[in-house]
Amino acid sequence: DIEMTQSPSSLSASVGDRVTITCQASLHINNYLNWYQQKPGKAPKLLIYDASNLETGVPSRFGGSGSGTDFTFTISSLQPEDLATYYCQQYKDLPLTFGGGTKVEIK
């Protein structure tokens, strides 16, 4: 199985801060990586697909980059509504696997 390692597991930042989350795959996965946001008590929501493509309707402060084994997810200016847990997910191979999640809190 391809293991996805996210870091940090949690972070606290102020409104307006730039937030960066990393995701490392245990094998080369090209750009076969997606990012999701899960707000408390809600279903996940797709933000970024194919490592860097913004899903329709998602604010442009969210972004993604990377290829191969190392990926980055960025919130350029943190907003109060961004309180959530963020997950990366690979689709290079079955089983599809997720990172452990990064919980983002607002200071």
Added chain:
Amino acid sequence: EVQLVESGGGLVQPGRSLRLSCAASGITFSDYWMHWVRQAPGKGLVWVSRVNPDGSFTSYADSVKGRFAISRDNAENTLYLQMNSLRVDDTAVYYCATEGLGNDAFDNWGQGTMLTVSS
């Protein structure tokens, strides 16, 4: 508007069976690969199973292989997950999700249905 509505969760004893359903609307259901993803309380997301658009091809996580069966009824726009020999560690919220037509991502999710396996 795309809607995925799961149902069928509840409390069940270990070793028993249960079937989850996911009713889809707002999409041409028969165009989509469909998936089940679960989340144990306080834990992360785990992919469970997928089925191709016509229901002829399925895949499973090792943890459920041989116990769970995914299926679909395209006439009824409904996805199913038959779960047998349930174990305590199957306790989770179960989400159904569509796989995007233009990308291999879970682009629509249901609200989830909670399964608790306990004696």
